[in-house]
Amino acid sequence: MREFLVEITTTVPEGTGQDEVDRRRAAEAVRARELAATGHLARLWRPVGELRSIGVWRAADEAELHEKVLGTLPLRPWMTLTVTPLESHPNDPGRVDGTH
Numbered sequence: 001m002r003e004f005l006v007e008i009t010t011t012v013p014e015g016t017g018q019d020e021v022d023r024r025r026a027a028e029a030v031r032a033r034e035l036a037a038t039g040h041l042a043r044l045w046r047p048v049g050e051l052r053s054i055g056v057w058r059a060a061d062e063a064e065l066h067e068k069v070l071g072t073l074p075l076r077p078w079m080t081l082t083v084t085p086l087e088s089h090p091n092d093p094g095r096v097d098g099t100h
Helices: 018-037 062-072
Strands: 002-010 041-045 052-059 079-086
Touching (some): 018 062
């Protein structure tokens, strides 16, 4: 699987009821756990003081990432995404061997 850096900004549409927001956020947490268990969500951070997320996501390619991974998130209709495909760097201290 390829890795992608994904920046996510979620904006709740004006007029959306708090019950709908709470329902989607709860469903989002469940779906994130499912995607982590299948290896699609590797890491997820929130910058201090910001309402956006930055994560490392995995998929076979960018099409799969958008359609079968990010597209399944309950909050996706409210999200703006920036996706950057990643590849291993030769000086990455996390590299196990020289084949990446």
